Amino acid sequence: MWLYLAVLVGLYYLLRWYRERQVVSNLRDKYVFITGCDSGFGNQLARQLDLQGLRVLASCLTEKGAEQLRDRTSDRLQTVILDVTKTESIAAATQWIKERVGDRGLWGLVNNAGIAAPITPSEWLTKQDFMKILDVNLLGVIEVTLSLLPLVRKARGRVVNVSSVVGRLSLFGGGYCISKHGVEAFSDSLRRELSHFGVKVAIIEPGSFKTSLSNNNRISQSFREAWDHASPEVKEIYGEKFSASFIKSTKILAPKWSQAVSLVTDCMEHALTACHPRTRYSAGWDAKLFYLPMSYMPSFLVDAIFYWSFPRPAKGL
Numbered sequence: 001m002w003l004y005l006a007v008l009v010g011l012y013y014l015l016r017w018y019r020e021r022q023v024v025s026n027l028r029d030k031y032v033f034i035t036g037c038d039s040g041f042g043n044q045l046a047r048q049l050d051l052q053g054l055r056v057l058a059s060c061l062t063e064k065g066a067e068q069l070r071d072r073t074s075d076r077l078q079t080v081i082l083d084v085t086k087t088e089s090i091a092a093a094t095q096w097i098k099e100r101v102g103d104r105g106l107w108g109l110v111n112n113a114g115i116a117a118p119i120t121p122s123e124w125l126t127k128q129d130f131m132k133i134l135d136v137n138l139l140g141v142i143e144v145t146l147s148l149l150p151l152v153r154k155a156r157g158r159v160v161n162v163s164s165v166v167g168r169l170s171l172f173g174g175g176y177c178i179s180k181h182g183v184e185a186f187s188d189s190l191r192r193e194l195s196h197f198g199v200k201v202a203i204i205e206p207g208s209f210k211t212s213l214s215n216n217n218r219i220s221q222s223f224r225e226a227w228d229h230a231s232p233e234v235k236e237i238y239g240e241k242f243s244a245s246f247i248k249s250t251k252i253l254a255p256k257w258s259q260a261v262s263l264v265t266d267c268m269e270h271a272l273t274a275c276h277p278r279t280r281y282s283a284g285w286d287a288k289l290f291y292l293p294m295s296y297m298p299s300f301l302v303d304a305i306f307y308w309s310f311p312r313p314a315k316g317l
Contacts, residue, residue: 022275028053030155031101032272035084035144036113038065040211041162045110045265050077052269054108057097061113084113084140094147105155108272109148111141112162114179117222122173123234124226133175138182145190156198160271161187163203165287168295191279202271206264207284238313 024030032049036042037058043065046058050073059082060066066079080096083089097106114137118129141161152159166172167180184203191201227235267281282288 019276020270020274020278024273024275027273029055029104030107030157031055031057031097031104032108032110033057033059033097033106033148034110034112035059035082035140036061037069037079038062040112041206041209041261041264041268042110042112043069044261045112045268046077047073048262048265048269049272050074052273054272057100059093059113082113084144085135087143090143090147097148097151101151101155103154105153105157106148106151107155107157108160109145109152109158110160110162110268110272111144111183112268113140114162116176117174117219118226119172119174119176119219120223120226121238124230125174129226130175130178134179134182137176137179138186141183142186145186149194153194153197153199157200158272158277159187159190159194159199159201160268161201161203162268163187163205165205165207165282165284165295167203167205200271200277201279202277203280204264204267204271205280205282205287207282207287209261209264209284211261242313 032054034042034046034049034056037046038060042058046056046069050056053076056073056077058066058069058077058079060069060079061081061083063081066081070077070079078100080093081089082093115133118125145159145161161183163183164176164180166177167184170177170181187201187203194201230238264283267283271277271281
């Protein structure tokens with residue numbers, strides 16, 4: 001009985017291994033558009049795909065970021081300035097892409113641009129604090145995707161959306177977890193809708209990686225700013241000790257974040273180049289060994305873990 005089961009499981013993984021190593025043909029003729037290439041995952045992916053010979057169209061928020069990327073890549077790679085929160089910027093970038101891909105269409109769209117701060121208890125924040133993150137991480141993803149879908153559909157290509165492990169399991173307050181849950185939902189519905197046209201949609205779920213988005217100083221500064229702007233009642237309820245404990249915990253955890261961003265970009269590359277990409281890619285040891293299993297645990301167990309692990313308000317229970 002157990003032997004047959006072990007054989008079946010082994011055959012399943014062997015078949016999956018074989019399927020996932022089949023690569024799409026004529027990759028050097030295919031265009032891939034990536035958002036958020038100033039630094040981090042987007043920058044690494046742009047350079048990685050350029051080395052593979054793909055025609056990379058990289059968007060950056062700043063001209064400085066675009067210039068630095070061009071200096072480190074071949075002449076095939078082209079850059080454009082894009083602010084995913086502005087409709088006119090997206091429209092201009094869409095026209096720019098159309099002029100370059102022509103009748104071939106756009107093989108790959110990678111929605112990578114994102115921000116994280118502020119990360120604080122939700123009670124400390126305003127609606128605008130939430131909208132700042134949602135505009136980039138969720139609404140920007142949606143508008144860029146809708147603008148480029150006709151080109152992706154023409155190529156029967158790929159949409160790769162960067163979510164996070166916190167898209168499955170909310171770890172903290174603020175708009176970041178909310179935005180990534182939204183990316184998961186948007187990607188799932190999009191994948192089912194576009195399957196009729198031969199378009200595949202994949203979700204990347206990184207764990208904790210050291211990038212500009214997860215910069216500890218930036219997170220700590222946004223936390224302090226939110227605390228400074230909080231009402232006297234909130235400050236009394238939470239207490240100075242809570243604020244100090246949170247900042248201390250980020251300083252302890254930050255050195256443990258992985259610097260191997262290629263673990264994430266390799267997943268992105270596979271989603272773009274494999275004949276049979278996965279629906280979801282979890283990248284990083286913490287995503288696979290800790291956060292992902294926790295997302296399947298009963299809520300009361302997860303709540304208990306967080307209750308005893310995180311700082312407590314001064315006047316909490």
